[in-house]
Every structure is written in C-alpha cells, then in structure tokens.
Amino acid sequence: MMALKEGKRKPQPEWVRNIQEGDVLISRTGFRRIVRRAVHFRNGDLYMVWMTIQHCSWTGRCYTLKTYHDLIFEGFTPAGYALTLTKDLDKRIADEFHKLDKGLTCCDVEGIA
16 A cells, blocks of 8 residues: 655645634534544644543543544534533543543543533
C-alpha cells in the first residue's frame, strides 16, 4: 500500500479542526455526545477526542477515545453549540484522563453524554 505524499491527503473539514472541550457532536443515530477533551496536531488537525463511554467495556474506564477517522466513520456532525464543563462530575471525569488507576468507572457515567 502506498502512503500519500505530504500535502496530497484530503484535508480535515474545518468543523473537525475546530473541535474543542465542551463541544456537542451528534452521532448518525442522533445521540448527542460531549467532547470532554480534544487534542490537535501542530498543524491544527484533530488528533483525538475524549468522550464519556456509552457502554461498559473490558477496560472499565469511564471514557473512550475517538480519532478524526472514528468521528467521520461514525457519522458525527457538529450540534452547533458547546457546554461549559464546570460541574463536580465534569471535573472528576477530566481527572480520569491523567490517572493510571481507575477512580470513576464506566458504571459511574452510564447514560451521561
């Protein structure tokens, strides 16, 4: 398989490049998901977003990671608004991104966008 030459890849849509913490995305099925954390490459392209997990997994973690390709494949679109993540649970979820041990589990965030 040949790799694309630098500058020949399809650019990310502007809405993807602009994703930030608190943005609400809508899945193909209409489920609203809150971006809990977003990381971009130096060129501005989206690398990955963190969202609360929808269903418990073998990891037991309260979050899942989605790349640009995951978002496009799963049919996510911007809802056009963002939320401020200032509640106690929002802060506890954000703390989980930096922990090796699990404090919150998937059961703690079940049903939370």
